[in-house]
């Protein structure tokens with residue numbers, strides 16, 4: 001006998017509200033408070049005032065060590081990290097950067113801010129950039145590929161690096177949602193010419209706002225540093241072989257640096273828990289008919305912060321998601337035609353409409369760009385098709401074992417009734 005679904009008036013699996021799926025922010029404790037207070041009390045909030053004791057510099061060393069890169073640059077945000085990374089790579093007007101159709105709008109925004117244009121490529125069932133479509137989207141103007149490790153899922157870096165190598169393209173990794181992840185034993189952010197992290201509220205660890213760029217190439221680091229401070233040479237005269245150009249003040253401050261350092265120390269603990277939770281859930285739903293677990297390019301290196309389920313089509317996924325929510329499980333679709341989700345390219349309005357802050361419509365109208373390039377909401381049908389039949393559940397280290405059990409029970413119950 002089957003339990004009646006809550007959506008049909010049955011008793012839900014649980015009525016308890018799940019913890020918010022916050023990672024770093026939910027781990028904030030007295031150490032963070034003390035570190036920020038100490039930074040404030042020092043009265044030295046500007047990172048170049050006392051370089052030897054700078055918390056921003058300490059955070060840079062932590063990220064450089066984590067990724068095994070020689071250089072790290074602390075920044076005001078993940079978007080700033082992408083902008084400085086692109087500027088570091090010398091990408092600008094006339095260049096095209098291939099981005100996935102499923103990523104936060106900031107990935108595309110950073111490309112435009114640098115004067116280049118984003119070329120949108122399909123994702124595959126892993127929810128990350130499809131290497132085959134990347135290859136199809138390459139033109140004579142393509143300079144770089146931007147793999148985005150969405151929701152903690154590592155991209156297929158083997159295939160993407162091969163494509164990049166074959167076509168002589170640069171690679172800038174957007175690791176905003178995947179701090180601490182790896183692919184085949186190597187940290188995310190250490191594959192490309194530059195790796196970019198975010199320390200915003202919704203990411204794995206937080207500094208309030210913040211970002212970090214990592215690279216192994218000295219000229220990329222220097223150019224990124226120039227972009228991140230309008231007077232970089234003034235603060236760091238001995239470390240400046242690149243010719244200066246106008247910069248923007250994207251610096252991180254010492255309060256953020258102090259908070260980021262404490263949070264960095266919590267990262268592995270957070271991820272050990274989310275990975276264990278997700279493993280438990282995937283084991284608990286193994287063999288359930290009608291739903292597939294999304295294929296991660298590297299389940300071990302994956303952050304385990306997202307349960308990703310795929311159904312045969314949009315209608316069944318929508319029904320499944322609604323039924324699961326009625327059971328008390330915080331499930332969401334990734335694309336549902338109704339809510340404008342800025343993580344899906346068709347809702348990037350200023351890309352779709354070629355929006356510009358300047359009255360000449362730059363960078364779109366630059367004679368260096370391909371004027372025939374068009375954008376429209378159904379240009380990546382495979383991406384919309386995959387997202388439309390995907391259900392996600394965001395996990396956090398604050399979930400207890402009972403939350404994982406309820407997720408399993410909910411999925412089994414709904415699958416048993418609906419499929």
Ligand SMILES: *Cc1c(COP(=O)(O)O)cnc(C)c1O
Nearest residue numbers: 077078079104106176177198200
């Ligand atoms: C959050 C995010 C960014 C931007 O980071 P900010 O710190 O908010 O500027 C860029 N890319 C992706 C994939 C993100 O999730």
